[in-house]
Amino acid sequence: MSVKCINCPLRKSDLFHKMSSETLEFMQRFKVGEMEVEPGTPLLSEGSNAPQLYTALSGMGLRYKLLENGSRQVISFVFPGDFLGLQAGVMKEMTHSVEATTAMKLCVFDRKELWSLFRTIPDRGFDLAWLAATEERFLGEALTSVGQKSALERMSWALARIFRRLKATTPAAGDLVRLPYRQQDLADALGLSLVHTNKTLAKLRERQLATWSDGKLSVPNLARLEELALIENPELPTRPLM
Amino acid sequence: MSVKCINCPLRKSDLFHKMSSETLEFMQRFKVGEMEVEPGTPLLSEGSNAPQLYTALSGMGLRYKLLENGSRQVISFVFPGDFLGLQAGVMKEMTHSVEATTAMKLCVFDRKELWSLFRTIPDRGFDLAWLAATEERFLGEALTSVGQKSALERMSWALARIFRRLKATTPAAGDLVRLPYRQQDLADALGLSLVHTNKTLAKLRERQLATWSDGKLSVPNLARLEELALIENPELPTRPLM
DNA sequence: CGGGGAATTGACGCTGTTCAATACTGGTGG
DNA sequence: CCACCAGTATTGAACAGCGTCAATTCCCCG
Known part of the structure; x- marks a missing residue:
């Protein structure tokens, strides 16, 4: 039906x-x-x-x-x-x-x-x-991230963008959203090796900017993450639904 | 007029x-x-x-x-x-x-x-x-190039794409087209430093795959350049003109 | 003749890659 | 019930591609 x-x-x-x-x-x-x-x-x-x-x-x-x-x-x-x-x-x-x-x-x-x-x-x-x-x-923004930013900045960029997008359309509990991908997927998105992706995620976790484990992403301080990510315009525009 | x-x-x-x-x-x-x-x-x-x-x-x-x-x-x-x-x-x-x-x-x-x-x-x-x-x-292709290819492959990709595009709309003499940019522009397009861009161009020149100097790009063997560039579909599609 | 922008080249070092070992998970079949 | 396995995550160590710094040259333009 x-x-x-x-x-x-x-x-x-x-x-x-x-x-x-x-x-x-x-x-x-x-x-x-x-x-x-x-x-x-x-x-x-x-x-x-x-x-x-x-x-x-x-x-x-x-x-x-x-x-x-x-x-x-x-x-x-x-x-x-x-x-x-x-x-x-x-x-x-x-x-x-x-x-x-x-x-x-x-x-x-x-x-x-x-x-x-x-x-x-x-x-x-x-x-x-x-x-x-x-x-x-x-894609222009992604290209800019991959072309010009450090691993930590790139990762922050991706997680911040994803976090905002998911909060807008999927049930989110506070600063937690479901993010059921593998680290390899993020690595391939950011042009990083799997190993370095893992280590970069660990750094973000230590700094308490983003924690992604067990398929769940938690971002306790989105503004700080976006700052580190060099994101100039964080709000995502409303868009047509087909 | x-x-x-x-x-x-x-x-x-x-x-x-x-x-x-x-x-x-x-x-x-x-x-x-x-x-x-x-x-x-x-x-x-x-x-x-x-x-x-x-x-x-x-x-x-x-x-x-x-x-x-x-x-x-x-x-x-x-x-x-x-x-x-x-x-x-x-x-x-x-x-x-x-x-x-x-x-x-x-x-x-x-x-x-x-x-x-x-x-x-x-x-x-x-x-x-x-x-x-x-x-x-x-942009998807550019992202893929910057994210996954080596400096030499990226440079080959850019020069091959540019060469085909320019031959289609600007007067070209044989394997020579006008390409009036600075090395810094290419560097910023490919996510490479200026110095490494210069050294990568030198390698392509040595291998006689592409020579870009004095605002003129020469590609004596486009097929080989595109092969090195990992380009799967070299022909550019015809497009609308606005 | 002087000066600024661009290209070129060498030396050195860092960020991120590669290799490799370990641990944890859920699933499968004996 | 447990051994086994494949996929994934994690961590350490060695290595290398590329970035940074710096000096030199060339050329155009004033």
């Missing part, structure tokens, strides 16, 4: 723009169904031309690129409310892969309808451009 | 999609004028909400972010045909700055008309989403 868009639990979060009832109706028609996947399931593959687009409803995932030499760059973490497959939607193919890290529930859309979306509801077309521009924004 | 879109010299390049005559007419109306700037002129600033959008007609520039600690990440190089200001157009503000490196000529558009573009010419709205998705694609 598929959730109706009008009852979508994500809409309760202040993170997302309010949707007009017409838009809501359109999205309901655009929506093909729902999908539940196990941890480790590939959702989209680099080079493929996926026929489907998704919005993550629950669970978490990873976007990444693989190199011939075996290394992996994690492009970003996928959280509830994120839209997946935009690249396949507007270009011919994906340039990175996406997979589920935990069990996930996803809202499924038909890629073929994307064009009608631009034609019939320009607002939504604009929203898609907005989303793509936001990805660009995020 | 402003160039009419229909006579735009960039349209001759195979790099860009063909434009319908209706689209061409719309763009002509969308176009406010032209701008010529000196080397070093700031075009868009991080944090600002620029009222104008640009398409680079000639000359070259830089997109970059500055950190509090004084370091600079070059996000990408700006070449003829690139569209500038999309972020300011769809979000409230720019998240990086853009400045002219050489003298540039730019086509100027009015940001306020962007919304009417989505409404009246959905094709162009789609093209904008396409452009944003392409930026995302590029």
